[in-house]
Amino acid sequence: MNDMTHDSYTTEDGRTIGGVVMEMKNITLRFGGVVAIENISFDIREGEIRAIIGPNGAGKSSMLNVISGFYVPQEGDVFYKGQKRPPMRPYQVAQQGIARTFQNIALFEGMSVLDNVMTGRLRQMKSGLLAQALWKGKAEAEEVANREAVERIIDFLEIQHIRKTPVSRLPYGLKKRVELARALAAEPSILLLDEPMAGMNVEEKEDMSRFILDVNDEFGTTIALIEHDMGVVMDLSDRVVVMDYGKKIGDGTPDEVRNNQAVIDAYLGVAHD
């Protein structure tokens, strides 16, 4: 594996895209008779926004679940930062700095927005139990640092006004934003977003697009996202993987994908939403 040494390049808008940080090799995932992913390979480069698109049931979420350890593929390997990744539980993947959101939103409904985002920082909390319980010195400094980081993210995503609101009372669009905030709080090296804009109105979609671009731009976070809205995908992403019935049918820049006949037939020709 020497993919890390791939040439880096600079995009039109002046961002630097590095070498391959994650590579999926010949992944096959089956559920009984259903082949959700069939022998798919693709990579994600450092600092890029990588989109995964495809019709309903194409296997996009399954792919994200394989990356984040929620699904274990029957065949194939995952390489992270040039190393072959052993089979891992989802929490271990998260501890490696891979954060995610879910298609169906998974928030802590009983907690406030602030507490939800704070759980995103569990990985950064290091002090021992006793020190924490006694609330002294190092633990206190650590808590302050974590709170500041969380407040920055809350400001960044413009959700200050709902900081103390229980998540269960929020409308759908804001929940999606809180989920993104929690994922960001982990300061991930890779951020996986499963349909971050599904079910949103035009204005909310514009906000979310802006946040995703800003996260990528300001923190240099590598982002892999699934999205149905083709306009959004073409605007946001550096490269696109297209899936259909568990197979990869296209991979390239938005322009390349847009002009790929197989993609046009299988996906663009089909009406969605």
Add this chain to the structure above:
Amino acid sequence: MSDQLVFAMEVFLNGLMAGVLYALVALGFVLIYKASGIFNYAQGVMALFSALTLVGIMEGQVPFAHVINATFGTDLHHFGWHVPGFVAILLTMAVMVLLAICVQKFVFRHLVGQEPIILFMATIGLAYFLEGVGDLMWGSEIKKLDVGLPQGINLMIDETTFGWFGYGFFIDNLDIVATIIAALLVTALVIFSQYTKQGRAMRAVADDHQAALSVGISLNFIWVMVWSVAGFVALVAGIMWGTKSGVQFSLSLIALKALPVLMLGGFTSIPGAIVGGLIIGVGEKLFEFAIGPMVGGATENWFAYVLALIFLVFRPQGLFGEKIIERV
């Protein structure tokens, strides 16, 4: 002040003290239920098991002596040493943590995602298994437990109340200590769950498994931790109860008294467990005092259940639970 009122006050205070013990057992239930959705029928037996283990360690009993003797024709009973109370408590806690690990590894790990009723049945199995193991390990005779907690009438209260009412209240020192320890325990639990990393993770797991995994929390670790904490609460309850009425197998029946407490307080509320425990404790003592003589006594056997039943009809979510509104 009339004599009746003074007596009633004494009964009330004694009821509060009894309620503390119910609350402690109920607390163990709530902890596990909140974090894993498991209604742990074995909580009471865990209190018994911990008390048996504590006595066994203190007295230097040889565990499984019966089995060993029967198999090898030996005649072992005791190692011949005595372990100080404090050390024995620490060792017993280690045993409870080991139990938590085993319970998670051999039972509930394999039942993730099963129906609540299946999980409940598993804890019934666990309860009888643990009762059997406790018997095999330490024998079934009634044992005295004395870890050095003060016992007997509190003279200060006796004299003060005598000065006030011309009648001295009988309040057991042990009950006072139990109340203080229970209060400390609850405070510690609240601090733990609100301010520590592990506490936050525990609340996260209680709320949503998938979300918890996605922020890097190991469910297994949290569940072992929760069972350990519940084991610790059981140990505290076991020490109190064991000191008060001896360590015997009927101790596990206190688990049943925790049921009405939970119905009153709600299955997921720590304050509910405490308030529920106190209400049941006070309620059954006062009821026995006021009504008992008219109906031939022994109302303590059923009062708690009837109260809980009436309560269930009017407020099924418990005192502190959120109102259940059916989604349609």
